[in-house]
Amino acid sequence: MKKVIYFLLALALSISFKAPDEKVYVCHSSTSVAYHENKECRGLDSCKHEIIYITKKEAIENHGKRACKICY
Numbered sequence: 001m002k003k004v005i006y007f008l009l010a011l012a013l014s015i016s017f018k019a020p021d022e023k024v025y026v027c028h029s030s031t032s033v034a035y036h037e038n039k040e041c042r043g044l045d046s047c048k049h050e051i052i053y054i055t056k057k058e059a060i061e062n063h064g065k066r067a068c069k070i071c072y
Contacts, residue, residue: 022056026065034068035059041071 024035027047035056036044044051059065 023053024056024059026052026054026059026063028052033064033066035063035065036068037071041068043068043070 024037025039025041025044026032026035027044027049028051029047029049032047032049034043039051039053054063
């Protein structure tokens with residue numbers, strides 16, 4: 001029984017914490033402010049530029065993006 005509980009706890013923790021190299025979508029525009037969890041997010045609907053797929057870390061550090069309020 002203990003093994004099952006430990007397994008479920010480990011599974012829950014692994015699902016709730018995303019890896020730092022998680023990939024996100026970003027509108028490659030100087031006016032965009034957010035990164036998105038998926039390409040179908042309606043926050044990307046108005047993007048007139050290329051949508052790029054980069055790491056979350058790169059989106060924050062190199063592009064100054066924050067999490068989208070719609071999909072995150």
